[in-house]
């Protein structure tokens with residue numbers, strides 16, 4: 556493997572990204588030097604946060620430079636090694652996604668002990684999205700006995716894990732997602748009241764139908780009208796874990812704020828944003844608990860898979876029209 560295809564950012568998207576913003580390029584890999592490894596990528600992830608990095612604006616992660624290969628999580632297999640700690644065939648995790656392969660210092664990859672799970676689970680339920688769900692629900696929202704939980708973006712990578720962790724802890728869960736197939740999926744993972752938000756004219760009423768006495772926890776992946784509905788449906792002392800606001804990521808003008816934000820005051824609501832990488836101290840606990848839930852079948856992993864590096868931009872763009880149920884992945888080999 557000396558020639559690989561990779562995806563570069565050709566231009567910055569204005570609004571919804573299009574294929575024209577991306578270019579498929581070919582690169583030649585050098586042989587690994589001392590302390591280096593060569594890796595063939597098997598899987599790569601596409602995630603909504605990458606949209607923010609495509610803008611030339613200051614964010615919590617730096618913008619992707621134009622004309623250069625994008626990066627992001629990937630799982631690969633060592634094909635050549637000049638580090639005695641890595642041998643051919645070892646599975647590794649890296650941030651060198653969006654390419655079929657690479658040569659890099661061995662310190663920039665991490666050996667993967669898949670522990671009985673399929674390796675791509677480490678890009679989803681057992682990886683960053685899973686940890687995000689765990690952190691937001693258990694630490695930020697501080698889930699407790701008797702809580703009624705509302706999850707937006709409930710059929711996605713993060714949302715589906717939030718729903719399942721809450722169910723594993725015996726909570727009532729209301730989940731919102733786009734379309735009847737996603738509603739059926741939510742029901743299949745135990746969600747008590749699944750809403751197809753695309754078919755609702757009054758989202759607050761739809762939430763209250765599933766939670767007549769109101770909600771105690773809101774895990775928000777979407778923002779906009781979902782946040783407004785959650786404010787309306789919240790009980791006193793509700794906690795809102797603000798994980799994402801995907802409904803605004805392609806906005807070309809500032810999005811209006813929720814018209815009912817003052818409910819934070821009267822209802823004593825605590826609303827807190829978070830970035831998962833600030834909570835890596837939870838990793839050992841997360842791995843232990845998550846592997847238990849997965850073994851017991853309490854948390855299952857659903858994937859939507861695009862095949863081949865050429866289709867990686869479409870997989871990414873598809874996140875914004877809801878083409879995925881569960882984790883959106885690209886299978887590279």
Ligand code: NDP
Pocket residue numbers: 602603604683684687708709710711712713714731732733734737776777797798799800801802803829830831832874875876877878879880881882883
């Ligand atoms: P998902 O797997 O949930 O994929 C995105 C989903 O968002 C789509 O499937 C679609 O589902 C929904 N969506 C897209 N556009 C809209 C819209 N305009 N209105 C409503 N829903 C929309 O992605 P992830 O699970 O990876 O991420 C979920 C959220 O969590 C994102 O906002 C992301 O930025 C955030 N995040 C935050 C992290 C943190 O550290 N704070 C870490 C990881 C993710 P549907 O068909 O239901 O509309």
